[in-house]
Amino acid sequence: MTGRRWWAVGLLVALLVAGVASYYASTHPDGLEYVAEQTGFLDSAEDSAAADGPLADYQARGVEDARLSGGLAGVLGTLVVLGGACGLFWLVRSRSGDQHS
Template structure:
């Protein structure tokens, strides 16, 4: 498979997973949260400093449709992660022509 085809397929798959499939994810507490609830130390948790953020808890503030809200948050997250991480890795990489 061509490099370009491979990367684009992977990116589209990520967009689909975060933008569409994420709506069907389990809403039960994750492992750490459940253990903290069962044992009792959940009470020491403080509210997240970004809890009022526009995208807090994987939803777009003001968008009432749950499917749309989580999907849009997912798409924004995928694009942000893609741009920032690819940018960083391209900066860090061995440049062509440089030694080793």
């Protein structure tokens, strides 16, 4: 597989995981949340200032269908991370022609 093709396949897998498979993820509290509950410090958690955002809690606000809402939030989040990370790494990378130290 060429680099570009490989990249496209990787992105497709990531979008399918975030957009489709995520619906079937366990809804149990994660390790930290569970430990916080068991040992008695879960109540010290405060709501995030971002809790009212349009994609908060991995749900697209205003989309009724839970599967669609979660899938949309997952796909949008994945694309934002992709854009942010690619942009950052493109700026940080050593340009061809640079002296490698």
